[in-house]
Amino acid sequence: MSHSKIIADADGAIVDYDAEFLSAGERSALLAELEQVQDRFDRDRVLMYGKTIDSPRLVCAFGDDGLHYRYAGVDRTTHPWTPHLRAARDRIAAACGHPFNYALVNLYRTGDDYIGWHADKVSDLVPGSAIASLSLGAVRPFQLRHKSTDATHEVLLASGSLLVMRGTCQQFYKHALPRRRGVTEPRFNVTFRHVRAG
Numbered sequence: 001m002s003h004s005k006i007i008a009d010a011d012g013a014i015v016d017y018d019a020e021f022l023s024a025g026e027r028s029a030l031l032a033e034l035e036q037v038q039d040r041f042d043r044d045r046v047l048m049y050g051k052t053i054d055s056p057r058l059v060c061a062f063g064d065d066g067l068h069y070r071y072a073g074v075d076r077t078t079h080p081w082t083p084h085l086r087a088a089r090d091r092i093a094a095a096c097g098h099p100f101n102y103a104l105v106n107l108y109r110t111g112d113d114y115i116g117w118h119a120d121k122v123s124d125l126v127p128g129s130a131i132a133s134l135s136l137g138a139v140r141p142f143q144l145r146h147k148s149t150d151a152t153h154e155v156l157l158a159s160g161s162l163l164v165m166r167g168t169c170q171q172f173y174k175h176a177l178p179r180r181r182g183v184t185e186p187r188f189n190v191t192f193r194h195v196r197a198g
């Protein structure tokens, strides 16, 4: 059984995980495609507590023409969809029951790259839409922590897996991908989002 429910709270936070969302063929094709466009990735200059810092990972955005999604003071223009990314988007849209027009891709070059505790900004997203997170490459632990109870969940995100956050997840939980010493393989993470137009 590759599907599991990670969170289903009374206050409406939902997190689902499918360890084997992509087939082996889809997985290697998308990984190869992302490796090919790796030179488009760079560090985010993130505004945090009034200071600008370089993100400890590389980032690149793909999406429909002319879309803007701002987070933490960053306003990235999108690259056009690449074929395998578009194919994955279409399958994920079918699974989630709504379209996606934006994909934020993180590249964690080694276990030293990470993302700290945060909740994703949902005010620019279509209300009720999901954030669907596709992982490729190195297996890394992903953590979710309830903002008031501190209840913590950890999932080892496999290559080709899909984790979907929806409902009130961003309101009640933070998430992080911590450093993991000793990991030498890169990991790509693609979060598909439905950004509000205009």
Ligand SMILES: O=C(O)CCC(=O)C(=O)O
Pocket: 104, 106, 115, 120, 133, 142, 157, 175, 176, 177, 189, 191
């Ligand atoms: O790499 C991950 O699994 C999480 C990425 C993430 O939380 C984000 O891009 O907002």
Ligand SMILES: [Fe+2]
Pocket: 118, 119, 120, 175
């Ligand atoms: Fe996030």
